[in-house]
Amino acid sequence: MSIKRKTKSLNAILSVFEQREEALSVVDLVDEFKDDMNKTTVYRILERLENEGVIHSFTGSKGLMWYAKCQTCTTHHHHDVHPHFECKDCGKVECLELEIEIPQINNRHIDSASIMLQGQCADCIKK
Amino acid sequence: MSIKRKTKSLNAILSVFEQREEALSVVDLVDEFKDDMNKTTVYRILERLENEGVIHSFTGSKGLMWYAKCQTCTTHHHHDVHPHFECKDCGKVECLELEIEIPQINNRHIDSASIMLQGQCADCIKK
């Protein structure tokens, strides 16, 4: 399934991702647009945008769904497995443009990785 | 909260972890013991065992809770951030006794990491 029509709901969500660098949890997005659109719509628009390669999803530390704008993931496949960072203080989640070496181990065949780093962001260290 | 009494429910769950090396999702454990104990009991026993440093929890790729026996995590704090591995074919999840180098980046202060590797396990490669 791909994007056939650029509706105003889709553009509203899209502009949120364009305006900020951080990742967004679906829960926060549903809340942010609760007066403008149904939560089902939010879920479906995010799904479409991911299929188009505009954003990518990942699972946060508490098991919630998060989405972030794609920078390096140019194709529809998002096979760049970049790590994500979560600030323990302010809750902000960001993509890290960083290659983490994933060693091949034992007899296994590892083809992807979800890496979630936790700590303090630059802003919260100062405080 | 710690373990005050070693009841038969607790011993039943404990023996599952002792008998196998793989991690277990809470969902699977609740199902496995559905005739023997309430799901609330399963959740609470797992919580107690984690506080005692017997097992440790992590979030799986689909956002579910998983638990595994502690090998290297000797204290109550589990600060060894070893990666976990999930087989895409058979669904098995395992701890990897492997140190992954987490680089300090930018101005951030990274103190922990959740690393989930995906691929094929040794058994599933053979098939």
Added chain:
DNA sequence: AAATTAACGCAACTTAGTTGCAAAAATAAT
């Protein structure tokens, strides 16, 4: 054996995410 305390069961609840279907809106066709 009685009292204390920890563990358990149950039911009800919360929250995230999904599904089916009818209505609305956007695009295409006549």
Added chain:
DNA sequence: ATTATTTTTGCAACTAAGTTGCGTTAATTT
């Protein structure tokens, strides 16, 4: 420009994971 077609949306209902409160049971302690 109306009509027909297709996509998108809203709504309500649902599933599934995990939590909470409270009364009861069971294990220790005295």
